[in-house]
Amino acid sequence: MSASPILITGGARRLGRHCAERLCDDGHPVIVSYRRERPELDELRARGIVTLKADFSTEAGILDFIARLKAHTGSLRAIVHNASDWAPDATGEEAGATFERLFRVHMLAPYLINLHCRELLEACSEPQRDIVHLTDHVVQQGSRGHAAYAATKAGLANLTLSFAAMYAPAIQVNAIAPALIMLNEGDSEAYVEKAKAQSAMGMVPGPGVIYQSLRYLLDNRYVTGVTLPVDGGRHLR
Numbered sequence: 001m002s003a004s005p006i007l008i009t010g011g012a013r014r015l016g017r018h019c020a021e022r023l024c025d026d027g028h029p030v031i032v033s034y035r036r037e038r039p040e041l042d043e044l045r046a047r048g049i050v051t052l053k054a055d056f057s058t059e060a061g062i063l064d065f066i067a068r069l070k071a072h073t074g075s076l077r078a079i080v081h082n083a084s085d086w087a088p089d090a091t092g093e094e095a096g097a098t099f100e101r102l103f104r105v106h107m108l109a110p111y112l113i114n115l116h117c118r119e120l121l122e123a124c125s126e127p128q129r130d131i132v133h134l135t136d137h138v139v140q141q142g143s144r145g146h147a148a149y150a151a152t153k154a155g156l157a158n159l160t161l162s163f164a165a166m167y168a169p170a171i172q173v174n175a176i177a178p179a180l181i182m183l184n185e186g187d188s189e190a191y192v193e194k195a196k197a198q199s200a201m202g203m204v205p206g207p208g209v210i211y212q213s214l215r216y217l218l219d220n221r222y223v224t225g226v227t228l229p230v231d232g233g234r235h236l237r
């Protein structure tokens with residue numbers, strides 16, 4: 001029987017793509033969701049990574065993705081909820097729409113995918129099945145300017161506890177809480193130096209540290225309901 005695939009939402013770029021490629025290197029079949037067609041998707045497809053289009057900004061879009069995922073596979077080894085919209089707080093009339101969009105991407109999509117795809121994880125013939133939520137260090141302290149993002153990531157962090165309790169022992173559910181892993185285009189030198197100074201390690205490590213944490217969770221049969229901080233020691237500053 002062929003191995004069950006691992007789903008990474010938002011896995012076409014950056015951290016998610018790095019993890020998708022490393023999982024592929026480790027011999028796992030991989031499915032990624034993507035929102036926008038890009039040339040780099042063909043590189044993933046050439047490696048045998050399955051790409052499914054998804055926009056989690058509406059409930060209909062989430063349910064449509066779930067239906068296409070179920071049409072593609074009858075089982076899953078793991079689900080990694082990586083898709084995220086790091087939108088700053090909007091002002092005026094856009095504030096509510098932005099909050100609702102981030103709620104759908106960071107909370108409703110993981111919630112509905114976890115509920116509707118429980119049967120796919122339980123159909124996996126391997127002894128360990130995992131759900132991993134990508135949250136954020138800011139869950140602990142909030143965020144000036146990204147309050148909606150932080151609040152919806154906090155909701156995702158809480159969903160980790162609920163699903164871990166509901167799905168044990170058949171499915172392990174954990175979270176990874178990164179901070180300053182990869183920069184974005186346009187980040188100024190001043191921003192980078194300020195952000196680096198917020199942790200004891202004072203560095204921008206790149207996506208490998210996230211894959212190390214994901215690998216640990218996928219390989220450990222006794223860990224559930226936890227959040228792994230991967231933040232360079234922000235709590236020490």
Ligand SMILES: NC(=O)C1=CN([C@@H]2O[C@H](COP(=O)(O)OP(=O)(O)OC[C@H]3O[C@@H](n4cnc5c(N)ncnc54)[C@H](OP(=O)(O)O)[C@@H]3O)[C@@H](O)[C@H]2O)C=CC1
Binds near residue numbers: 034036135177
């Ligand atoms: N980068 C960092 O330093 C940090 C990252 N994190 C968390 O780690 C995870 C990965 O980070 P990173 O790679 O930087 O994330 P990105 O900002 O690159 O977003 C990841 C993916 O989410 C997808 N996405 C965004 N909006 C939607 C939507 N409405 N529907 C479906 N997919 C969507 C994007 O798809 P597309 O590109 O196709 O639009 C993108 O590929 C995220 O959950 C993030 O919050 C937390 C702290 C620090």
Ligand SMILES: Nc1nc2c(c(=O)[nH]1)N=C([C@H](O)[C@@H](O)CO)CN2
Binds near residue numbers: 178183
């Ligand atoms: N979806 C995303 N979430 C976050 C990103 C990102 O690029 N995409 N980046 C950060 C920052 O690195 C922040 O940690 C710097 O302090 C947070 N979340």
